[in-house]
Amino acid sequence: MSSSTTPHPDSVTLTEGNGGLPCIQVATPRCHAEVYLHGATVTAWTPTGAEPVLFTSAAARYQPDSAIRGGVPLCAPWFGPGTTGSRTPAHGFFRILPWELTDATDDDGTVTLTLTLDGHAVPADLGPADLTASYQVRFGDHLDMALTITAGETDLALENALHTYLRVGDATQISLEGLDGCRYADKAPGGRAVNAQSGDIRITRETDRIYAHDSTVTVVDPTLGRRIVVTKEGSASTIVWNPWTAKAVHLNDFGDDEWTNMICVESGNVQRHALTVAAGQSHTLRQCVALAAL
Template identity: 60%
Template structure:
């Protein structure tokens, strides 16, 4: 398959050059505005009608064919970080570096459904030797009053220890005032400096320092943001892990594609399957990771 012709797109959907000249799908309907880059099938913006932006992107993000975009919703797969045993490159797998094909675009009322397919030809991508050569992936994105994401991965002939994540960067008013509900009692691995290998969450998650945690949880979570007077609900299916990340001041300053003072306005809440929450696929099996993000401003 190849990317569909721009003239075949439904009303409110267009395909043009975005930042850095990369192909970008733009959506404008009564329900929302949004942008999705073919590079990484990367959602960089989703703004429901009447809301502030729900996703965060760094002002220093790099838009080029050999870099991942900092912010939005990168696709992490078929491994997370350096992989369970370490040493895999690039970090978070090659899905977010691949040039995906837009193979379907439809209107359903005020919602837009986009379907992206991972090309079978992946020459030149780093890290592909660490995954089955015939690995297949389809990514379905529904853009409307809610943001729906569905990543399906299949391995026709070889076994695969699959890690993945919908690495959502959420826009918040001030992360130091935010609480994350829904993980009370969940055990987690703390990967931040000074963190312990295994912990158990007590009450809502609060943010006082660099946070880099992989929670063993299948539950939905809610970001309570008093500064922006809203709640962001993240529901999921096919996910054994919830990854929570904020780099804080020192780590943010070390990243060239991250503004030094931008860490206060973002929080990563990532449905996925990582570390002990991996998914073991036998030849011929497939796995689907689903997540929905919605906003409640009635508090």
């Protein structure tokens, strides 16, 4: 693995993770964190003195052909089945390919990792990919992620999302602030195609919503006594997801009762907010996750 030759500070350790997949461990006075080169998937971030902020399923599969269930999988260059409804694999190939660690620094306990993907190396069965990607992840008092995708010789039709699984004490007790008044598409069974959010979001059933939203979302968690603040740039969509009871039992890489301890708040550009990146140009999707007291 060429990443093993990348110089890195003592706070960054390259090791063998679950399923034998290469994994990066970060340990500083500010936080502990973990990211797999498989899919460039951040699977843990725990600020010192706090409960873990990200949720990763105990049943997650760590296999070269599967996405890791939890943490922050990368959805690109399409989301779900894509705008045509027929793209495979679901959510694109970014989250199921090996990335390369190309830089690692530690600035007073804040570690920055840079991982890269060359789309020209994408297997033919996943489709043509005239693009390159760079993912910069900063672990410290905050978790800051910036995914930059650059088009090749032709314009790039692009959907993207940072599919962030947040850990909560009890999903039925949380509320989500910041989406009041936003229109959304409801993808859950029985949902209407277009809706407008009224007030804060409460999780009372399977929730799968794509909001037209470009600002901050705050998860208020009275059980763990904290607020999780998600800010973003370069994003016109916010996706909120929780599988609830019925769907959870049909996910073979997710525990039947784990839905109670997670909520996905995803920053992206999907469906009607899909992008066209001009040839040779780049788009950066950035998301910052921070803790605050109630």
